[in-house]
Amino acid sequence: MRKQVDLFCVLSLFGAILKWLSVPLSVPFIYSIFGRENPLVFLIPIAVSLIAGLLLERLDSNPQLGLRETFLLVSLSWLGVALVGGLPYVLAGAGTVANPVNALFESMSGFTTTGATVMASISFGTHSPELMFWRQITQWLGGMGIIVLGIAILPRLSVGGSELIEAEAPGTQFDRITPRIVETARILWLLYVILTIILGILLYGSHLVGLSPQMDFYNAVAHALTTMPTGGFSPEAKSIAAFSSTVQWIIIPFMFMAGTNYALMWRAFTGSPRKLYRDTEFIFYSLILVFTTAIIFVMVSGNTFEKTQDAIRHSLFQVLTIVTTAGYASHDFNTWNSMAKTLLFMMMFIGGCAGSTGGGIKVFRWIVTIKMFFKQLFTTIYPRAVQSIRVGENIIKNKTARRVTIMILLYIVTFLIGALIIEIESYRIGLDLETLEIMSASAACIGNIGPGFGIVGPMNNYLAFSPLSKTVMVFLMWAGRLELFTLFVIFIPQYWRN
Template structure:
């Protein structure tokens, strides 16, 4: 095929070493809490790292140059290798003995989807819960590094976060070396995680719960240590407001956080995507809050202890769920599918929003929506003035036709894959609500869905084939479609 298989294998080995190192961290947590699975997690780490060392040893004389095709293979198979090795702590400890379930949970973790097959989360050992949250954090950190350092080099439009003219930060690189840019963004990511852990601990969470929820928040993942998710702390509003704040940060462009720390506040204020991102969240939250306040007659249960007409509760729950869905974090404070049919349809639409480009959020991304809408509106002008050159502008810069076409192509592919995804789930026996909700949730890396996959339930009811299919949708959505789907085209594998 003409591929440099040695460099591909060498990098897969490096990823396995990386993954094994994080398993050691989970084993340390397991040892501290004496949960009885320290040996099993340690063994999983040793096996993972041993395979990684072997892969790197036998390919140590590799050619260091990576071409574009090899880049696609490295990115896609890198995520698959991480998920395949990530199942070992679950399998070795016996907490998820079924390979299909273990792979689903792990892929959901690395893709920061947050959909789970575990019926009772709270009986899991602390080491396994921490590993589960770490898979989120690795995936969230990985997508930033991927977006900054790899995908722009592969020429993937829409995700050309710093190579394309459309996203504003392009003109102000953090550092001339792209690897140093990735390091700076990773430090921000790490710093936010530590800050949220401290704040949640001070607000009343245990240190263990605070760590796990911080790992899941900054990665926009959604795995919780409680069966009720954040609804467990419905009587502690401060905890939920802290999580809302960090979900909002995680769903915004991390480059803007860098500018904030450098005191360049004007860059944030002028950023068009950030303005729309913030405005959408505010407007959507107000709409949902008003509906809840006046219409939602929700019974008082563990999942939604809120009363009709309670202003603060209505505002907090609406803001929390809007931010959780838009940023694709997927935490829940209530079963939002019980908040009137209008709210159910409304949240289904939000599943296609996505956070900002350059964030850990999944979905289509706000930037793409803005460009599609702007281009659509400009078509009216172009129709009236066929000879005029009327370009799309973003952040006061002209967006090239190549980027616009790429964004439109992405949107069409995304919706097509969503329809196919829902059809497959329907074919496997899911009802209409569950099929479209499950496909939208998996592809957008959201987490909770509708029907049998609602916040009150989980994805364990899916048939085995449905779990593997949703795993594929999670991966495709997380890696921006093109990266995965291009490997399925015959011309990719032809010699050039």
């Protein structure tokens, strides 16, 4: 073990990542040449990412990434990309998002695929189509980042039991050899790209055949970009509620897929659909969705929605959007009865499947926890018995199970501390919030969900909070996306010592 964290190595590799940010930034730049926005809004960030990236890269000509350096690299990359990716909001100078803290919030919300917004006015009257398109792109990039994180980085870091994520490509055993990981990442990126394209085609297709007048080409691409990463940004102020029921039905299966393990999905699509029925997490995930949709359906049908088909569609859509952490809205669920809202709030703590682009605690961690309950009950009566936990065909080591339980507790404690700070800060600035509003704001940020309830509802925004609250929320989104430990380790003194 080296004596100190190799900062030059970390900065050099961060530079290598940062310079590539110029490529996606060129999309709105080119768009702006033919459009409304001043091209400098994107050209300056392109220059910043290229120059800073290339300069940083020179700090270490042969960077050797160790374990400790990886934590810093991942954490720094997400923050650094969010900072540079937030420049267009500041440079465009339009609306509330031009404020630097707000711009960082919006950008972090994008790259972490959270979908929480501080734009007071989501309309082309305030913001150019180019800037709104960049906002969509940030989520799509965030989703790509998460796939790499889930396959190549987290399993290696053994963070919160993340080594359990089975990310093998067809026919390959998951191991730590780099070419394999690169190959797996490529395959899953391909899947991600293909599903994005199919969704875009379906959305625009429904428009062409007259089933969704609002879903023009721009919107089709924009929403294709934010569905597979479970992002939730929309250039429409009313989110998916602005579109026809056809559009909502198209998005539903894609949200479902976005919340499943991408490796599992790849195998299912490439000849082994039976793998799905044998995957404990997938079964659990599906059962949770069916069960909670049924309850929500009963609670909203007949009162909020007169037609049964509306009640089914909106129940399913909202349950999916919360569990997968997509964060879209097909209806303003703040107008639903408080019982349905309570259930949706509880579901904010489930999260997608491991190996998906979804955030939150994740279904596999809950499965491990439930198994741990039974194991602990068993060893309480038979103290000398040694019992191992199995999830599907995998035997879970004690060490891994401990990581999982501690991760969930840390998640809950971080969520509560976040809620507490937001609460005290909001009180200080005279913002009177209900319990559900405060709690859901913190839960929606750490879970990378986006909208919550009340003031942070799907037709609302996070603008009213103080700069300190927003900074806490940025931290929550960042920490939640990196499964807490990846970020938190760099804050303990022992990380920097030795």
